[in-house]
Amino acid sequence: MYSLDVGKYSIEIGDLLDSSFEKLLSQYSSSKKVIIVDGNTNKYCLHHLIKKFKSLNKAKIVVLPEGENNKQITSSISVWESLTEYGIGRHDLIINLGGGVVTDMGGFIACSFKRGCDFINIPTSLLGMVDASIGGKTGVNLGKFKNQIGFFSNPKAVFIDTIFLDTLPESEIYSGLAEMMKYGLIYNKEIFNRVVKQYDDFRNIDQILLKDCVEVKKNIVNKDFFESGLRKILNFGHTIGHVIEGYYNTTLNLSHGHSIAIGMLMESSFSVDYSSLSKDDYKIIKKVITSNYEMPYFSNQAINDMVQMLENDKKNKEGKILTCLLREIGYCNYDFEISKKEFMEKFKSYKIS
Numbered sequence: 001m002y003s004l005d006v007g008k009y010s011i012e013i014g015d016l017l018d019s020s021f022e023k024l025l026s027q028y029s030s031s032k033k034v035i036i037v038d039g040n041t042n043k044y045c046l047h048h049l050i051k052k053f054k055s056l057n058k059a060k061i062v063v064l065p066e067g068e069n070n071k072q073i074t075s076s077i078s079v080w081e082s083l084t085e086y087g088i089g090r091h092d093l094i095i096n097l098g099g100g101v102v103t104d105m106g107g108f109i110a111c112s113f114k115r116g117c118d119f120i121n122i123p124t125s126l127l128g129m130v131d132a133s134i135g136g137k138t139g140v141n142l143g144k145f146k147n148q149i150g151f152f153s154n155p156k157a158v159f160i161d162t163i164f165l166d167t168l169p170e171s172e173i174y175s176g177l178a179e180m181m182k183y184g185l186i187y188n189k190e191i192f193n194r195v196v197k198q199y200d201d202f203r204n205i206d207q208i209l210l211k212d213c214v215e216v217k218k219n220i221v222n223k224d225f226f227e228s229g230l231r232k233i234l235n236f237g238h239t240i241g242h243v244i245e246g247y248y249n250t251t252l253n254l255s256h257g258h259s260i261a262i263g264m265l266m267e268s269s270f271s272v273d274y275s276s277l278s279k280d281d282y283k284i285i286k287k288v289i290t291s292n293y294e295m296p297y298f299s300n301q302a303i304n305d306m307v308q309m310l311e312n313d314k315k316n317k318e319g320k321i322l323t324c325l326l327r328e329i330g331y332c333n334y335d336f337e338i339s340k341k342e343f344m345e346k347f348k349s350y351k352i353s
């Protein structure tokens with residue numbers, strides 16, 4: 001069992017039965033409990049929890065429709081209505097059991113309901129384990145615009161048990177590996193090299209590597225919770241990745257990590273143009289990404305629309321589009337200004353005919 005202290009809460013990695021989850025639940029013995037799941041985690045993950053922790057037998061189960069398309073305020077409204085119907089109050093407990101959509105939206109629902117209920121995250125996707133469930137960002141999308149509405153708000157604790165990965169589809173494992181690769185690219189070349197090897201054995205995620213990735217995020221977030229400086233490097237690949245994810249959401253349905261991988265490839269290319277990433281490092285990154293993630297076809301219309309969407313990126317300041325670029329593998333800087341024209345040209349240079 002690995003335990004990482006993130007200031008006000010802890011992240012525990014290992015078998016849930018060996019964790020402090022039960023002890024934490026006992027602090028809510030007289031409270032009502034709600035478990036938020038989506039269709040898949042209801043089917044594949046909920047029984048693990050209920051079977052192991054008898055005090056959850058009476059918990060109310062709220063099932064969200066699965067998928068990024070449903071990470072919208074409209075889905076949240078029906079959950080707030082259910083919480084009201086169940087008489088949930090501020091001293092009750094919400095447990096988010098799912099991937100990043102459930103922990104982002106469940107966290108948002110919890111911290112806005114009656115001005116804030118306690119919540120615990122139990123991530124069930126690899127991406128949720130290494131990224132979405134930790135760091136205190138909660139929120140929902142606004143139409144095609146990612147995470148436009150939300151709060152910074154910490155859970156009471158995060159429990160990461162890789163047993164849940166057994167039922168996770170292969171494409172979703174690859175989605176999580178992309179975010180793990182990001183930690184290596186922005187912070188630690190040795191982690192990058194280990195993640196590259198993990199692609200060859202993606203069904204057996206190395207727990208120590210997982211813990212090291214979580215620790216990278218923890219270290220960055222502890223230094224800059226509200227993202228006024230250093231935390232921005234966690235957005236490497238996300239300026240482009242988010243518009244790809246938002247644009248193709250209803251058509252290609254690319255996973256979050258897949259979109260971010262394509263974003264990291266294109267932002268690595270910008271890193272050669274405007275920072276000091278060497279062409280050799282770029283070639284290494286390109287090989288890993290293109291051999292594991294398919295490039296979408298960018299039509300002229302798609303490029304125009306995605307470049308327009310960049311105007312709404314949350315990192316923008318005074319109308320400027322700001323992004324993060326690599327200095328080398330393992331080191332990232334933030335606040336590089338890139339024009340819409342340059343983005344347009346970059347998208348065109350990756351256009352597959």
Ligand SMILES: NC(=O)c1ccc[n+]([C@@H]2O[C@H](COP(=O)([O-])OP(=O)(O)OC[C@H]3O[C@@H](n4cnc5c(N)ncnc54)[C@H](O)[C@@H]3O)[C@@H](O)[C@H]2O)c1
Binds near residue numbers: 040044102
């Ligand atoms: N808050 C943050 O800091 C942060 C960071 C990164 C990503 N995110 C957000 O996370 C979301 C992506 O998360 P995700 O990739 O986990 O997506 P997701 O929650 O949609 O999960 C991916 C798919 O896997 C299914 N699933 C999850 N666990 C399963 C399991 N154990 N067995 C079988 N199926 C399972 C889900 O139902 C879904 O179909 C995006 O909305 C992204 O914006 C947030």
